[in-house]
Amino acid sequence: MSAGPLLEVEGLSKTFTIRRGFPVARTATVRALDGVSFRVGRAEALGIVGESGCGKSTTARVALRLTPADGGAVRFDEQDVLGASAGAMRALRRRMQIVFQDPASALDPRQRIGASLGEPLRVHGIARGAALRARVADLLGEVGLPASAAGRFPHEFSGGQRQRIGIARALALGPDLIFADEPVSALDVSVQAQILRLLESLRQARNLAFVFISHDLGVVRHFCQRVTVMYLGRVVESGPVGPLFEEPLHPYTQLLKVSSPVPDPERPVAMTLQEGEPPSPLSPPAGCHFHPRCPHAFDRCRAEAPPLREAAPGRAVACHLYAQA
């Protein structure tokens, strides 16, 4: 057992090519990930927040090798993930799993729950026969579902129950790390709290680490210890949840915070009539991607992309305002 971080993502890059137009298709490129780096410790929950198109979901997919990366490195427990052989990757897959946002889409509609949870166990030769059925019942119990659920189909369950099933399937192989991609965004508030509490108890009981991807700052603050903020494919800020949300450094994080509604009429969201649509990821602005919306932007922001550097112990920010020079 090493003491290093469980997951290390270093300079991850991914460019998508889009061909659009008729009759002559034009090719456009989207830099979905532009040098994304972060680390996740054992049993730690790291939040990744940002708005649509910031690359947070792509990060999970590339780190899990569901989508090939263009550059950078992913190390899981000091093993290279992106360059792993097929055999090594199969072994790694037992330790890294994913939970999706839309529980309706995440389960095979033609597969009974028991088969869905049992299949990974069979494929990896972990259990068969009666032992397999017992494991499936245990998994269902662990996520708060009755063993009888095994005989039913996904459509017989509510959204929250299906998300529990998706979580049980991710747990089947006994992973150390789960990428949770907006796991509660499709759920009603009351059910969302149930699932968050379930994930929290699983994290403690199983010593699980999470990469928790969400657009909801409240959910991330509640569930995670550290958080990474992304904007148009780049990490703009990272740090421990409390200080980061109490006192955000990057102007984008500040905007996110004041725009996030809280149930308190004394603290309404900051409503500005100003423009400031996020630019299209197809043509991000030069320099700091945020500069067209930034109230503090100056010349350097328009020319030069700020690197992510330490601003306080444990906190990093990519903003020229905090440059020591």
Place this chain on the structure above:
Amino acid sequence: MSEAATNGAATNGAAPAPARAGATRVPGADLLRVEGLTTQIRIGATWFDAVREVSFAVQGGETLALVGESGCGKSLTALSIMGLLAPRVGRVAAGRITVDGVDMTAASERQREAMRGDRLAMIFQEPMTSLNPVLTVGFQIGEALTRHRGLSRRAARARAIALLDRVRVPSAAARIDAYPHQFSGGMRQRVMIAMALACGPRVLVADEPTTALDVTIQAQVLALLADIQRREGLAVLLITHNLGVVASVADRVLVMYGGDVVESAPVRAFFARPTHPYAEGLLRAMPRVDRVQELAAIPGQVPTLGEMPDGCRFQSRCPLRVERCRERPPLAALPGRPDHAVRCWVRAA
């Protein structure tokens, strides 16, 4: 021209006293009034009450928020007001809906059509599916004007540009001939708002208008809606599941559960003292960015319409349940607080 005629007839017929004369701008008048609305939906061969005896009124310049989770009946209430329930699947079984003095429940379909998009407008959650992808935004904004106001195409186009400008779409004149897919999500929602505003409505029903948007864009759209409402004295019925949005923009709040209004209060009073166990539970289940709090989940899930318990519909999940909950509690005002009402035997006692 015929719409304009019907329109006028409907007004004269149904509004004896102040409504029409004062319709231009009287703060304090109820522009939208819903009384005892019961809406049923059909599942198989059975009609279920999906909205039960809902009553409220919204004045000009006021925002009333209808909050609740999926299946609570908030969207059905909106569709009932709009007269847009899918026939054969949904129907208004009882109650009266009055928009700007016109009784919508007594009106003919033609009269209702004349009201919709004219004095009564609606915006939806998903602007991409609510806009027609093969028509330019200018045409879609102008359509209501040519239909309801008999404007020429040219005049409608000029007005559409003004409206796009009004909702702060940059370079409106240049983008009037663009198609919906050429706009970002936030801009499409602005286009929808422009469409809704085309005929100068008195009542705006906004069904989850910012739910599909990122938070920074949501803040902009909420700001725009608030600004328009203030200037035009609109009565806004805001349907949302987001209590944070309610706290930011609403004046009054109605919490719905299982088709019932379970709590009704001015927004400050509500957040200061959420009283129905469901409303209280919702607030405690919501993780907040501004502070750390223990999350308390509401156990179980909303029963399906077929499994709804008699009496209080929240009883199956309620921590305060008593024997009497088998009877349906009335929506009763709290002692000494006439505008804060709760449908609960325990809490309203």
Place this chain on the structure above:
Amino acid sequence: MSAALASAPSAWRRATRSPGLVVGLAVVVAVVALALAAPWIAPYDPNEQDVLSPLAPPSAAHWFGTDFFGRDVLSRVIWGARISLSVGFLATAAGVVAGTVIGIVAGYCGGWTDRLITAATDVLLSFPQLIMGLLLVAVLGPSIGNLILAIAVTAVPAFIRIARGSTLAMRQRDFVDACRALGFSDLRIMFGHLLPNIMDEVVVLASLWLATAIRTESTLAFIGLGVPPPTATWGGIVREGFDNLLDAPWLSIFPSLAILAVMIGLNLIGDGLRDATDPRGAP
């Protein structure tokens, strides 16, 4: 409204409530049963010639009359059903299997594999289906095996296209990525997970294609490229009767009616299945 959707009856229950599907099934099952029972129910040997009563009109002894050689038309139609139906079934089955497998591979693998398969499919689809069958039989020579092969080949591109399209749509679902993240092999994902999920659409198309295959067989037989005589097939009987169409119309009418009945039956089944599996068609 979501409550209404959640309790929507399953596709199967909707299917059995559709009258068209039930009627279609009844017709097709009846014809198949008659074909299977041919040795016992056909009143005569289909190839036995009665030179004394050629071209006899329908009568108590010969319900459908007799042909130029005095063979009983009813018996020939019943026996002909065996060949026509089995050629149709076997050809469709072969086309479905090949087309679906290729289509899933194209849709799942994407990239060059997909581009190559799609291009080939487009080329094949640009030939009218009947002309392609005709060319193949002409090249291969008329025998039952070749006939089945030719009709199957004409069916393949349609199934590639639908399987590929459905696979592409299904591949967007997160469960496919969940399977990959769990370390499942591509074969397992394609045939253990994607195949069951696209079967609805394939089955609907197959029932419609079955009708096409039977019609193609009849058409090829009619223009003389079918199973060699004297074996009775529906198209062959129609063709034999065509020479005497004016003086003995029953020779062509009765086998044509049999073809028509099966066509209508299969199309009713196909439409019924499509309505039942297409959620947009839900009542």
